[in-house]
Amino acid sequence: MRRTAAQKRILHRLRTLHAVEKQPLNLTYVKVHHPKLLRQVMSLKHFRGWRKALEAAGLGYDVIRTELSELIPCEICGREMKALTTHLLAVHELSRAEYEALHPGAPTKSDLMRAQTTWSLREPPHWEPVWSREYVIDYLIFKHERGDDLAPWTVYRDESCLHANAKAYFGSYRAAIEAAGINYREICHIEPTERWTPEKVLERLRRLHLERPLESTSDIRRRDSRLYDRCHHYFGGTVPALEAAGIPYICLTRRRRPAWTRQDVLRAIRVLAQAGLSIRPEALPAHLNGQAECLLATAEQMFGSYEAAVARAGIDYATHRGRRRMTVTGR
Numbered sequence: 001m002r003r004t005a006a007q008k009r010i011l012h013r014l015r016t017l018h019a020v021e022k023q024p025l026n027l028t029y030v031k032v033h034h035p036k037l038l039r040q041v042m043s044l045k046h047f048r049g050w051r052k053a054l055e056a057a058g059l060g061y062d063v064i065r066t067e068l069s070e071l072i073p074c075e076i077c078g079r080e081m082k083a084l085t086t087h088l089l090a091v092h093e094l095s096r097a098e099y100e101a102l103h104p105g106a107p108t109k110s111d112l113m114r115a116q117t118t119w120s121l122r123e124p125p126h127w128e129p130v131w132s133r134e135y136v137i138d139y140l141i142f143k144h145e146r147g148d149d150l151a152p153w154t155v156y157r158d159e160s161c162l163h164a165n166a167k168a169y170f171g172s173y174r175a176a177i178e179a180a181g182i183n184y185r186e187i188c189h190i191e192p193t194e195r196w197t198p199e200k201v202l203e204r205l206r207r208l209h210l211e212r213p214l215e216s217t218s219d220i221r222r223r224d225s226r227l228y229d230r231c232h233h234y235f236g237g238t239v240p241a242l243e244a245a246g247i248p249y250i251c252l253t254r255r256r257r258p259a260w261t262r263q264d265v266l267r268a269i270r271v272l273a274q275a276g277l278s279i280r281p282e283a284l285p286a287h288l289n290g291q292a293e294c295l296l297a298t299a300e301q302m303f304g305s306y307e308a309a310v311a312r313a314g315i316d317y318a319t320h321r322g323r324r325r326m327t328v329t330g331r
């Protein structure tokens, strides 16, 4: 691969720092001791982050030295301490937030202290012991190249520490993604400008349910957190949304209230009828996720017969023409 003179200089400098000067090369160390070098690497789009630059120099996190600061300086008086909070209050009459506003990006705890409490980075694939602006970028690039789903709601749900640190260092998750040179629109498989409608919510619910029957309302949140959010937005909750989609509450086999009531029977029948689905007994299994027999038995027990339950639900069994099978359209 052809490299520019600037890139070659940087790679040479990295190798010298490691092999000749025996310097640590973890991010927080470099940021304090070689800030200009770090800035150059991060600004060169070619390298895609610090980790990749090290790799281009033939170095990797398995060979470099790591050093974490035991003390950090107070930016006001220069004294060095493990943590500043008490000192700031006692000597400068400043809260931590006020200090951070005066000196953006200045740490208030030593790296060593931070590493001791940063549980989110203890497990692989993480390679840095503490979070930093640069590490957020490196880690996002790593995940992106590995093909991980970087959609904001997915990361928020599955890796909240990454989402929180992206926001803390960049102001927003989107700004962090863009700082990592990743196209934000590309990582949102649902376009951020996508327009949701109540009908779209119902279509998505039906599709999810057809792919694999929904067992509980939290199932929706796990499988599509945006959809879950939209259910509340348009229908005031997941159960009303499901029922508007023609999926009776009793279909949720792991529902919160497992015992059947008269209301459950009537509601299930009404939901199917209103969705235009067939309510003939032999058609029920197709729409009730294994609950059809139970519905029929409960109806008979509570209303005398299934037909009586249908009548009580206010539906004219003889003229109800619903014959549709549940289908979804579009994508």
Ligand SMILES: [Zn+2]
Residues within 6 Å of the ligand: 074, 075, 076, 077, 078, 079, 087, 091, 092
């Ligand atoms: Zn001070």
